[in-house]
Amino acid sequence: MKLKIPGTGSPDPTVDDGDPAEIQGRGPWQLAWARLRHDRVAVISGITIVGIVLVAIFAPVVAHLTGHSPFTQYRTTGLSPEGIPVGPGRNFLLGTDSLGRDILVRVCYGTRISLLAGVVASSLAVAVGVVVGLTAGFFGGAVDTVLARTMDAVLSLPYLVLAIALISVVGPSLLVSIAVIAFFSFSSVGRIVRGQVLSIKEKEFIEAARSLGAGNLRIMFVDILPNVLAPVIVYLTLLVPASIVFEATLSFLGLGVVPPTPSWGGMLSESTAWYQVAWWYVLVPGLGLLVTTLAFNLLGDSVRDAFDPRYNRLFVSES
Amino acid sequence: MGRMRTVGIFAMAVAMSGMALAACSSSKSSSNGSTTTSANGAVTGGTLKLVGQGDVDNLDTADGYYTATYTVERAFTRQLYTYLTTPTLAGQVAPVPDLATALPTITGNGTIYTITIRQGVMWNTSPPRQVTAADEVLGMKRLCNSANPTPAVSYFTATIAGMAAYCTGFANVGQDATSIANYINANNISGVQATGPETVQFTLTQPANDFINILAMPFSSPAPVEYLAHVPGSTDEWQHTISDGPYFVASYTPTVSFKLLRNTAWSASTDTIRKAYVNEIDVTEGVADAATALLQIQAGTSDMEFDQNVPIASLAGMVANHDPNLLIGPDGNNYITVNPYLVINLQSPNNNKALANPLVRQALEYAMNKTAISQVYGGAAISRPLNQVVPPGSIGNVSGYNPYPTPNDGGDATKAKALLAQAGYQPGQVNLKLVYRTNTQHTAVAQTDEAALQAAGFAVTLVAATPANTFYTNYLQNPTASTSGAWDIAEAGWSPDWLGNNGRSMIAVLFDGRTYGKNSVDYGDYNSATTNALIDKALAAPTVQQATTFWQQAAQQIMTDAVIVPLGAQKVSLYHSTRVQNCSFYSFSENCDVTNVWIKP
Known part of the structure; x- marks a missing residue:
């Protein structure tokens, strides 16, 4: 059997149809990468995400080019005397907000918050979830009972209500938002990892490792962990957009990033009173949020497809 | 109250005359x-x-x-x-x-x-x-x-x-x-x-x-x-x-x-x-918000607002078009509400008790951009900069009184910095905790204040009170929070219970320090023997004319002591x-x- 990638202009260099003798053995990671590279949606999503990251990195350049800082209130040029924002034009390419600030510049800076919250909170959630899931699944017994029930409990919490209560007590900030998002997200990862570990730890190679004298920690992190990473990575890519939306929700409710730091959720929240007279106010941060979460979600879907062993859309068998 | x-x-x-109203027995x-x-x-x-x-x-x-x-x-x-x-x-x-x-x-x-x-x-x-x-x-x-x-x-x-x-x-x-x-x-x-x-x-x-x-x-x-x-x-x-x-x-x-x-x-x-x-x-x-209520009235399914005002976003267009169904009151140079005014926590231990220093408070009086605040609230049709504690329409207002004038009521950063320096503070050395509510206009107002204060040499830390009702209970009306320095300044608003001869519902309740305690609305804990005595005289004055003099003196004493920064006076907008x-x-x-x-x- 040899594999062929249909619909691609140039053949995959790792797959040489001409000479069966050169077919190389490839691990699941290489296969996944190969599939991903040839998934058009994944490529477009990836490019979009790179673009978004560049926007975040070069936000100060945008501020420099426009001459508008994200915090400066242009009360005479950016607002009518009655306080109505001005629309897109030469001075303000994407219009101004209710305080006369440049929405283009603020949206670019808001990208930083969203990416930071999305990536850091998701990574934190995954790291905690992996450790907890690994520990619970590997040790079993009382440890498992306590950890697994804890995860169940966290999953059953009404997260938004609790987040509001928690932030009311400790006060809003980006760090608190990230901690809240991570806290409410780690359990789903933990449960997946625990389930995987429960089955993997019964495999012969674990027994082999143990008989060779490997300790618990080594078995957990060297032998088991690499085998559960694929679903974890899939979950991570899907968690990022969820976290971005979660952060935007918190900021929308005034529980996230403290103003005047621009965040998309905060901007959307401010814009709700103005949408009838200032469409750009709601549209610009809304589109930013939409494009970013869509890109991450589609990439996440592609990553999941790429790792799925039952997946057979791109690779067809040929006699 | x-x-x-x-x-x-x-x-x-x-x-x-002679309205025949449907009256009958049952x-x-x-x-x-x-x-x-x-x-x-x-x-x-x-x-x-x-x-x-x-x-x-x-x-x-x-x-x-x-x-x-x-x-x-x-x-x-x-x-x-x-x-x-x-x-x-x-x-x-x-x-x-x-x-x-x-x-x-x-x-x-x-x-x-x-x-x-x-x-x-x-x-x-x-x-x-x-x-x-x-x-x-x-x-x-x-x-x-x-x-x-x-x-x-x-x-x-x-x-x-x-x-x-x-x-x-x-x-x-x-x-x-x-x-x-x-x-x-x-x-x-x-x-x-x-x-x-x-x-x-x-x-x-x-x-x-x-x-x-x-x-x-x-x-x-x-x-x-x-x-x-x-x-x-x-x-x-x-x-x-x-x-x-x-x-x-x-x-x-x-x-x-x-x-x-x-x-x-x-x-x-x-x-x-x-x-x-x-x-x-x-x-x-139970309508969702003011904008929805307005839509219902504009559509004719309802006639009047019950507990809402015209949203600021819609107001400018109505004013420009002279919409006959828009009602802004009271008429003329009269205002209902002192909104907002900057409350100063006189008990705050922060910044080496800077707010206990009259020079620092005077710097605040000069720092604020009142025109910008008025703009946040919808501009001249409904709001105007206020330079004394009592707006026109209430007793104690002194026509033309403006003890801390700034160009176009837009703030005077130079003067504020000079006063800060006179008080011994470098620019950025006084860091004020500005507690604000996260609903309606308050977030915008807080950011407007922040910009003006930073320009005038203050550093500002915004403290969000969430949910909004904790603003009073956890901060302004909580003596423990005040003495511990949980907040330094805040934007509050006040509507007297009636207009006209309302010193009891305005100056007395906001500035008589003898009543300070939990739930007091003398948020900053201002307590001046001079002002208290004037309040007593005004309340017991036999005529409103005599009371007016005492209320005006009290109002001016409060401004001399610079214990609040009046920012705006507001009217009310309604649609029918x-x-x-x-x-x-x-x-x-x-x-x-x-x-x-x-x-x-």
């Missing part, structure tokens, strides 16, 4: 069919539909303390005195007789008020019964009931002889209807006596030039004896209201709706103030459907007067 909100308007009583019936037109073009009949987001706070006059509540209370309750609904504020500031036949006869060096109640004013009981002096006495005796004491009880304990002692005794009584009724029946307030069937006499502890204003609060309404069967202010009682006004509460579902129908026990000849044109008043509650006529701004309920508007068929 004051209420923290805005809305309101009212209509005037156009001279009306005490609780209504007709809602036909309409009649009077000589001046006003139409009697129809249904007035109000739309709102929230509900009244209470239906018992002893407890209701909210302008939306006053809108409803105007229709089914009456007071000894009240305010006219005139097109201009000038006609509304002096209380006029409502249940009373005339202004009180004042004797005993200004301490004894004798008032006679009109004949023919009836409760809509079965059969209808005359409102008596005993009912007025009962109304006063219920005020400090142990279950739901009136939130403004100090108006009464501070003025009426024996009230404080009566209330102290009441505090220890059980909170059930029987215990409350027993205490009321067994005890009297020495300063409130029925000296005849329709004559009630108030004895004051000292002269009070604003006592008629206090009697014009709905708190001072008479209460029918039937109310003793219920716990005052309880939801149970709300379903059994008894009316002496032109309408009665036919149905009320909390947070959902009201229906008020004509009270046939009411007679137009006993009431020169309420014309009662419409047959029915419906209030629908094209059907609604005679909709003048009634400053007391900050809405149109539902008993004086009429509906164009």
Whole structure:
């Protein structure tokens, strides 16, 4: 059997149809990468995400080019005397907000918050979830009972209500938002990892490792962990957009990033009173949020497809 | 005391003669069919539909303390005195007789008020019964009931002889209807006596030039004896209201709706103030927000706002187009609310107690950009920069007084920096915790302040109070938070309970430091012997003219001490459907007067 990638202009260099003798053995990671590279949606999503990251990195350049800082209130040029924002034009390419600030510049800076919250909170959630899931699944017994029930409990919490209560007590900030998002997200990862570990730890190679004298920690992190990473990575890519939306929700409710730091959720929240007279106010941060979460979600879907062993859309068998 | 909100308007009583109002025998019936037109073009009949987001706070006059509540209370309750609904504020500031036949006869060096109640004013009981002096006495005796004491009880304990002692005794009584009724029946307030069937006499502890204003609060309404069967202010009682006004509460579902129908026990000849044109008043509650309420009114499915104002985003367009259905009140150079003003926490230990230094506070006076704040609130049509503690329309305002002038009221960063330097602080050295609410305009206001303060050499840390109601309970009205430095400055707002001679509801309550404590509205803990003495003199002055001088002196002393930074004075914006006529701004309920508007068929 040899594999062929249909619909691609140039053949995959790792797959040489001409000479069966050169077919190389490839691990699941290489296969996944190969599939991903040839998934058009994944490529477009990836490019979009790179673009978004560049926007975040070069936000100060945008501020420099426009001459508008994200915090400066242009009360005479950016607002009518009655306080109505001005629309897109030469001075303000994407219009101004209710305080006369440049929405283009603020949206670019808001990208930083969203990416930071999305990536850091998701990574934190995954790291905690992996450790907890690994520990619970590997040790079993009382440890498992306590950890697994804890995860169940966290999953059953009404997260938004609790987040509001928690932030009311400790006060809003980006760090608190990230901690809240991570806290409410780690359990789903933990449960997946625990389930995987429960089955993997019964495999012969674990027994082999143990008989060779490997300790618990080594078995957990060297032998088991690499085998559960694929679903974890899939979950991570899907968690990022969820976290971005979660952060935007918190900021929308005034529980996230403290103003005047621009965040998309905060901007959307401010814009709700103005949408009838200032469409750009709601549209610009809304589109930013939409494009970013869509890109991450589609990439996440592609990553999941790429790792799925039952997946057979791109690779067809040929006699 | 004051209420923290805005809305309101009212209509005037156009001279009306011989209005044939649907009056007949049965005490609780209504007709809602036909309409009649009077000589001046006003139409009697129809249904007035109000739309709102929230509900009244209470239906018992002893407890209701909210302008939306006053809108409803105007229709089914009456007071000894009240305010006219005139097109201009000038006609509304002096209380006029409502249940009373005339202004009180004042004797005993200004301490004894004798008032006679009109004949023919009836409760809509079965059969209808005359409102008596005993009912007025009962109304006063219920005020400090142990279950739901009136939130403004100090108006009464501070003025009426024996009230404080009566209330102290009441505090220890059980909170059930029987215990409350027993205490009321067994005890009297020495300063409130029925000296005849329709004559009630108030004895004051000292002269009070604003006592008629206090009697014009709905708190001072008479209460029918039937109310003793219920716990005052309880939801149970709300379903059994008894009316002496032109309408009665036919149905009320909390947070959902009201229906008020004509009270046939009411007679137009006993009431020169309420014309009662419409047959029915419906209030629908629970719309999502002000914008939704506005859409409903614009679409004609509702007629008037209940508890909302015109959203600022929509206001500019309406003003520019001279929208005839937009009502901004009060008229002319009069304002309802001090909103916002910068409260300064004088107890704050932060920055080496910088805020205790008058120079630093003066720097704050110069730093703020008041024009920008006014812009946040919708611009000149509805808001204007305020440079003294009392806005035009309230007592104590001094025309032209501006102790800390800045160019175009936009702030003077140079002067502020110089004052900071004089106080020994480098730019950025004083870092102020600005606590703010995260709803409505407050976030925008906080960021506007931050920009101005930073330009003037202050550093600012924004502290969000979430949810918004923790702003007062956790910060401004919490002495522990104040002394520990949880906040330094904050934007608050204040609406006096009435306009005109309202020093008791404005300067006294906001700046008399002797009352400071938990829940005090002297948020910054300002306590000046000079100001306190002026307040005492103003309250006890025999005439309003003399009181005015003392209030003005107190107001200027407060600004000299620089303990708040007044920022803006605000009017109220309302929208009504094209059907609604005679909709003048009634400053007391900050809405149109539902008993004086009429509906164009």
